[in-house]
Amino acid sequence: MTFPAWDACNRSLLKKEILTPALLLDLDAFEANLTRMMEHVKRSGKALRPHAKAHKCVEIARRQLAAGACGVCVATLAEAELMSKGGITGLLLTSPVADPQKIARLVETGAMVVVDHIQQAEWYQDAARSAGRKIDVLIDLDVGDHRTGARSTAEAVEIAEAVDRASHLQLRGLQAYSVVGSHAAAGGERERNSQETFAHAAETRDAMARKGLPTEIISGGSTGTWQIDTALPELTELQAGSFVLMDMAYRRAGLDFRQGITVLGTVVSANHDSFVSVDAGTKSFSTDRGYGPEAANLPESSYRFGGDEFGYVEVADPARRPRLGDKLEFIPPHCDPTVNLYTAIYACRGERVEAVWPVKTLAL
Amino acid sequence: MTFPAWDACNRSLLKKEILTPALLLDLDAFEANLTRMMEHVKRSGKALRPHAKAHKCVEIARRQLAAGACGVCVATLAEAELMSKGGITGLLLTSPVADPQKIARLVETGAMVVVDHIQQAEWYQDAARSAGRKIDVLIDLDVGDHRTGARSTAEAVEIAEAVDRASHLQLRGLQAYSVVGSHAAAGGERERNSQETFAHAAETRDAMARKGLPTEIISGGSTGTWQIDTALPELTELQAGSFVLMDMAYRRAGLDFRQGITVLGTVVSANHDSFVSVDAGTKSFSTDRGYGPEAANLPESSYRFGGDEFGYVEVADPARRPRLGDKLEFIPPHCDPTVNLYTAIYACRGERVEAVWPVKTLAL
Numbered sequence: 001m002t003f004p005a006w007d008a009c010n011r012s013l014l015k016k017e018i019l020t021p022a023l024l025l026d027l028d029a030f031e032a033n034l035t036r037m038m039e040h041v042k043r044s045g046k047a048l049r050p051h052a053k054a055h056k057c058v059e060i061a062r063r064q065l066a067a068g069a070c071g072v073c074v075a076t077l078a079e080a081e082l083m084s085k086g087g088i089t090g091l092l093l094t095s096p097v098a099d100p101q102k103i104a105r106l107v108e109t110g111a112m113v114v115v116d117h118i119q120q121a122e123w124y125q126d127a128a129r130s131a132g133r134k135i136d137v138l139i140d141l142d143v144g145d146h147r148t149g150a151r152s153t154a155e156a157v158e159i160a161e162a163v164d165r166a167s168h169l170q171l172r173g174l175q176a177y178s179v180v181g182s183h184a185a186a187g188g189e190r191e192r193n194s195q196e197t198f199a200h201a202a203e204t205r206d207a208m209a210r211k212g213l214p215t216e217i218i219s220g221g222s223t224g225t226w227q228i229d230t231a232l233p234e235l236t237e238l239q240a241g242s243f244v245l246m247d248m249a250y251r252r253a254g255l256d257f258r259q260g261i262t263v264l265g266t267v268v269s270a271n272h273d274s275f276v277s278v279d280a281g282t283k284s285f286s287t288d289r290g291y292g293p294e295a296a297n298l299p300e301s302s303y304r305f306g307g308d309e310f311g312y313v314e315v316a317d318p319a320r321r322p323r324l325g326d327k328l329e330f331i332p333p334h335c336d337p338t339v340n341l342y343t344a345i346y347a348c349r350g351e352r353v354e355a356v357w358p359v360k361t362l363a364l
Numbered sequence: 365m366t367f368p369a370w371d372a373c374n375r376s377l378l379k380k381e382i383l384t385p386a387l388l389l390d391l392d393a394f395e396a397n398l399t400r401m402m403e404h405v406k407r408s409g410k411a412l413r414p415h416a417k418a419h420k421c422v423e424i425a426r427r428q429l430a431a432g433a434c435g436v437c438v439a440t441l442a443e444a445e446l447m448s449k450g451g452i453t454g455l456l457l458t459s460p461v462a463d464p465q466k467i468a469r470l471v472e473t474g475a476m477v478v479v480d481h482i483q484q485a486e487w488y489q490d491a492a493r494s495a496g497r498k499i500d501v502l503i504d505l506d507v508g509d510h511r512t513g514a515r516s517t518a519e520a521v522e523i524a525e526a527v528d529r530a531s532h533l534q535l536r537g538l539q540a541y542s543v544v545g546s547h548a549a550a551g552g553e554r555e556r557n558s559q560e561t562f563a564h565a566a567e568t569r570d571a572m573a574r575k576g577l578p579t580e581i582i583s584g585g586s587t588g589t590w591q592i593d594t595a596l597p598e599l600t601e602l603q604a605g606s607f608v609l610m611d612m613a614y615r616r617a618g619l620d621f622r623q624g625i626t627v628l629g630t631v632v633s634a635n636h637d638s639f640v641s642v643d644a645g646t647k648s649f650s651t652d653r654g655y656g657p658e659a660a661n662l663p664e665s666s667y668r669f670g671g672d673e674f675g676y677v678e679v680a681d682p683a684r685r686p687r688l689g690d691k692l693e694f695i696p697p698h699c700d701p702t703v704n705l706y707t708a709i710y711a712c713r714g715e716r717v718e719a720v721w722p723v724k725t726l727a728l
Contacts, residue, residue: 017465019441019463019465019466020463053672053673075672075673076643076673077383095632095643095673095674096632096633097632097643098630098631098632098633098688098689099383099384099630099689101381101383102383116633116635117633117634117635117688119688119689120688142635146635146636146639146676147633147641147670147671147674147676148632148633148635148641148674149633149635150635151635151636155635179670179671266462266463267462268459268460268461268462268512269460269462269480269481269511269512269513270462270481271480271481271506271510271512271513271514271515271519272510272515275510277511277512279440279459279461282650282652282701283700283701283704286646286651287650287651287652287701288646288651288669290654305652306511306543307511307543308417308439308700308701308704309417309439309440309459310459310511310512312511324462324481324483324484325462325463325483336647336672337646337647337651337672340647340672340705341704341705341725342725343725361705361706361707361725
């Protein structure tokens, strides 16, 4: 990767000089979001282990730890290795894994892991014993989404006992993450979902405790339910990750963190009065929400996907139509899969680029 | 990137040993698709300049040139630089660009470029003069999609005259690419669209010829219309790219090229009778088509997105339910934005991995 204007002259790069499409982070917004969340979580007597699957960026994780996070969550082996090599401590891999090759590498990262099947506990035990290490384990509880997790308290306790018996595994507690909770409708549904999630977790925790099993951690929660989950007594640590970046989905869900990331695009065709074409399309923005991004500083405009490398930006007032070569900033529909499309984040302070941070892409 | 089992033992890697999620290419299918297309295009008396935005892979472009392609199309500066550094000749950048920094770097790649505005012609002329190079230029014609391109024959001729006057630009003809054509409905609509597209192109070509302007190239067409476009006298070179890879969208559109790429995933949770969870979700497959992938070798199954790193695979017959740790191959909904999520292609011959090819991701 080269950043010619910047490298060549050893001067600061301006936002408007960035080649597009590019992923930007507003450092003022990022820092304000992080401080706000950290203070709230501390006041609630909880820990924050923010999910790094949202940003996949060691520099962001470092700042989260410096602000007081107890570690970061990761979703994949690649993220665990990235963070571990970057010196990030307190890793929790929130996804069950079912590949002995991966498990051997995961053990080397020192991450705490989750299991939802006795077979996984055996794989981890074998790998940890071979490596001469002891690893922390949470039982992943299915709180109703059926995506992963032990189906019942009885099943969770059975897996927990297997972990507790394993010489190289250290049982620490439960993961109780609700997939639907993060974007549930405001006004009751989110509260109900969180209460049910953690009531379920408490029941399992108590059953484990009655067997003398360790239960000091109950990890879960998300940006969408940050205030609800941190008010519940059962949760011990919050996994929220998107709040530092933000996106349209969370704005639509009523979250009021500041917009941290944007995508910068350039007007590459401007032959019509009421719209222009930009160089950012389905390879530059997530498409999983069913809607496109929003231009951050272009009132009364609307974006429409125009293919892999193109988007149309329509403007109500032709006098405000951007010109050929103009750069536009867009708020992405969904932050995690948008960040996943880039290999770098341009960390900006106002109009200046303060740093360019690498982002880890999918590959192992 | 490390491929431990492979590197460590210096033996061939088996497909089932690949860490997931991963992008695979079936070399037999790829080669058959390439041969079939190349023979058809040659028989039609046309040239093939396949679009490399689909694969972003120098190794694939090399094989396309070796098979007889006159070059490859690219959609971005990053792709142009990748291919140029990889020794790929006959590059055509199919997107208009509107950034003098990018244009200076594009000139260095030696790519033929398209313009849809006089301003772009001036930028290219300035950059080419500064670099002491002459670059080939096509006029990008708006054939009805209004995404990019000169709006009318009169406008195209005006831009063509400006290019022709520029000392460091060499006018070569027209680009007439129909965005909607590639996935238009079969049974008449595709034919009508192609006929209108190239009738429009012929009118502009003739108007340019009457002014004594060069018109030897009319570039366009796609996988969806490969047989239609190559039968039309106006087209001189076909830009089709997806045919070597294929996807569900083109299968649904009735295209019968063999399935080249698949995504390999692993069953990471298997606690239910009628479905399992795999480690491939919205960060592993394109989501722009509104539907998910299809398991390649699991009859009567259906896939449902389950988040960034998860998908649910439901099976009609519980006896056929995959087990924890099983690996499943999926046909992606849309090849281009799926490939864009990976940094490597595992090129497989049957059950063996023959090579691992790097893929260029978005960043410049």
